[in-house]
Amino acid sequence: MHTLLSGKDVATDLLPSLQARALALKEKGITPTLATIRLGSRISDVRYEKSAQKRCEKAGIAFQPFVLPEGSSQNELLQTIRKVNQDLSIHGCLIFRPFPPDFDDALIRAALSPEKDVDGITDVSLAGLFTGTKTGYAPCTAAACMAILDHYRIPVQGKDVVIIGASLVIGRPVAMEFLKREATVSICHIRTRSVKAYTEKADIIVAAAGCRNLITADMVKPGQVILDVGINTTPDGDLCGDVDFTNVAPIVDAITPVPGGIGSVTTTILAQHVLDAAEGIPTV
Structure with a gap:
């Protein structure tokens, strides 16, 4: 009989340590915060966003969504990314992909500050993963x-x-x-x-x-x-x-x-990376 590898069990096992880390940061006056940037209302994106929000709230991480309406321009998306980059209260950012066909994926990925790239989409994070250096975060x-x-x-x-x-x-x-x-x-x-x-x-x-x-x-x-x-x-x-x-x-x-x-585990790792970012710890 096969073993069912339940992600929910893994997430439950990891949660207490995340909660303890979030509490320790708050005692220092730091509220770990994740921002999400979503273009439109693709069902898979909305589902994942809700799951990420739920996981962050359980861990004690604040959640700040940025939702651009369907049909928004690439420039509007870039402006939102710059806003997140400049907001010192935000420690990590998740950008939902793929983008519309006429958007420049490489340009958009490069616009995100590597320090806030908690899902490993920037070239800095990917370089750290592929070279084994401690720069950025693994997807x-x-x-x-x-x-x-x-x-x-x-x-x-x-x-x-x-x-x-x-x-x-x-x-x-x-x-x-x-x-x-x-x-x-x-x-x-x-x-x-x-x-x-x-x-x-x-x-x-x-x-x-x-x-x-x-x-x-x-x-x-x-x-x-x-x-x-x-x-x-x-x-x-x-x-x-x-x-x-x-x-x-x-x-x-x-x-x-x-x-x-x-x-279930992916959203838990996302929360972990936000805490790493708030603590200033590279993870790759």
Whole structure:
């Protein structure tokens, strides 16, 4: 029988230390504060924003949302980022992506102060992750994957890891996290000829492509651990991951559910990074 890697259990375990750190900062006259910048009302963004707000409030972190209406210009977005950069009471900022096709992603990411980049989107944070230097913050989802493995004492060193998805948001950052722990990493992407050839040999699979039922029962084997990072919607409107959970879970040794898996830990890591920023501690 498989082990369900509950992200909610991990988040619950980490919460007391976050609350203690937030209280210690407040006793010094510092209220740790997270700002979010959201353009429009994309359902996935709104859901994550609500989850982040709830997690921050539980941890004792203040929450300040900035919502730009649908159709706002790139310049308006940049002005909002500058406002957050200049506000000394804000310690961390989460910017929801992707942006509209005509926006310059690199320009917008560069506009955010690296000191407030608690989700690891700036080049400074990514450089710290890829070079192993302590500058900036790792993307929260990548860090959440490792936190779940740590909580359940799943070894990484020397393991064969396959990551499905090569984005700068999850795929490549989580690959770096595994490499830091001396795993052997393969990344599959849209041009990979046979994803199954990689998954059936892996010890750990990270599914992060945003494609429902991408990982099926014939692609896995007993003994494997699966971290499902995908967020998709079923025809009935329910949330699901990239893995065909019903048919895959009975085969593998351990798997994260969707919802209730990686996402619960991601918001906790976000809160942790805000506290790190308020304390002036780099985390990469």
